């Protein structure tokens with residue numbers, strides 16, 4: 267009996283393999299270079315053995331794939347045996363992200379969409395948040411929440427960020443007083459957590475004073491995958507896996523961390539409604555947006571709206587935390603290593619300070635500093651938080667330039683890291699050179715050669731907020747200190763294999779000298 271069973275499994279595996287192999291040759295016939303991949307995972311950055319086994323960061327994997335093929339405009343990889351097209355060219359990225367957006371409204375393809383359809387509370391929260399929503403549901407959610415990130419609304423919140431930059435400077439002062447190197451990941455991690463907690467929920471996360479802050483620990487966990495997380499994903503991918511896990515009340519997504527943040531969000535909303543207090547922060551704006559929609563009769567379903575608020579607040583917290591923290595930490599690291607750029611930025615900041623009436627810069631002033639903007643963009647070019655942006659094809663799509671129709675349900679990967687590191691687009695791509703983002707340099711380049719925040723209707727909704735926070739923090743830091751490398755500064759860093767974003771694995775340590 268056992269022999270027959272093994273024989274059956276063996277035969278099915280071989281048949282399945284040949285079935286996939288037939289699909290794989292499709293790419294070769296169309297002249298698209300492809301990476302053959304390891305059966306059964308395939309070779310995408312996401313499902314690659316090196317990534318699954320925690321040997322490589324998946325953004326790094328993507329960049330290596332693009333570079334190993336000499337940065338072709340498009341190439342094929344296999345995602346669990348399904349051919350998947352990788353876009354590595356700004357013009358084609360524009361086609362997909364903007365011109366033919368009606369084909370690519372979704373972020374995920376159909377093959378793994380069921381992973382977001384679990385019915386546990388945790389999976390519902392992830393499935394209902396704006397980054398995962400599909401089609402009309404996404405359009406509704408995006409329309410509802412876009413107005414809360416306008417310049418006007420951010421101006422109303424800037425004083426919350428000023429309070430946190432004051433905390434940041436106090437904490438940096440303490441390091442300088444003790445003549446200690448500053449751990450950039452740590453300091454800017456605290457800054458980001460406190461800024462987002464304050465602006466989004468009116469909470470004092472107290473990260474600078476509480477070394478073991480639960481908020482930070484849980485937020486970091488959400489963007490890191492352990493062996494257990496991969497094992498759970500693997501089980502969920504088995505036929506009937508999600509249903510079985512649901513019956514056992516095991517969520518596919520990370521349970522305790524999600525529940526922790528959902529509770530914070532619920533308590534905040536309940537407190538606001540009970541006390542009728544208003545802070546004009548993101549929670550208030552989300553409640554307003556939802557009420558406005560209901561008044562307009564756009565949506566009757568109150569439960570669904572409330573789930574959408576909870577889920578979106580959750581994603582604001584997690585999408586805003588690590589991405590912005592890393593951008594601030596890396597910008598400071600690159601400035602310490604490039605004193606000429608730092609000096610130029612310092613001069614720009616001091617010129618601005620001489621025109622300020624107030625202790626803190628206002629919104630227009632900080633957003634209008636050209637070199638500060640160039641420095642942050644160059645950091646995001648070298649190290650984009652998301653090295654791969656995905657889109658799901660929702661209608662058959664005749665791909666421009668290739669005699670091939672991408673079938674509905676296919677997932678496309680846009681390799682941001684590949685475009686940002688392509689020497690034909692950015693000569694000497696490893697070099698930190700903010701001049702690449704001067705007005706003149708940008709005018710000579712394809713506008714979609716920078717994808718640090720994505721592009722088109724599905725681009726980062728929090729971009730303005732992130733840039734405001736990062737610029738305020740860098741303004742305050744550089745105004746007061748010179749950033750210097752020290753013996754503890756790593757010459758180069760590697761990327762954390764357990765991180766979903768491109769986070770440095772090593773600590774980024776530098777010394778500060780009071781100006």
Ligand code: HEM
Nearest residue numbers: 396397585586589590593651719720721724725726728732
């Ligand atoms: C420097 C910091 C940040 C970077 C580099 C970043 C980058 C990105 C990228 C690359 C995307 C995907 C865009 C696409 O698919 O075209 C994205 C989406 C998103 N980001 Fe950000 N982000 C940052 C900060 C933030 C902040 C602070 C928030 C919230 C306050 C936020 C909320 C979101 C949301 C909700 C989406 C999904 C939008 C949608 O599906 O419609 N991000 N971000």
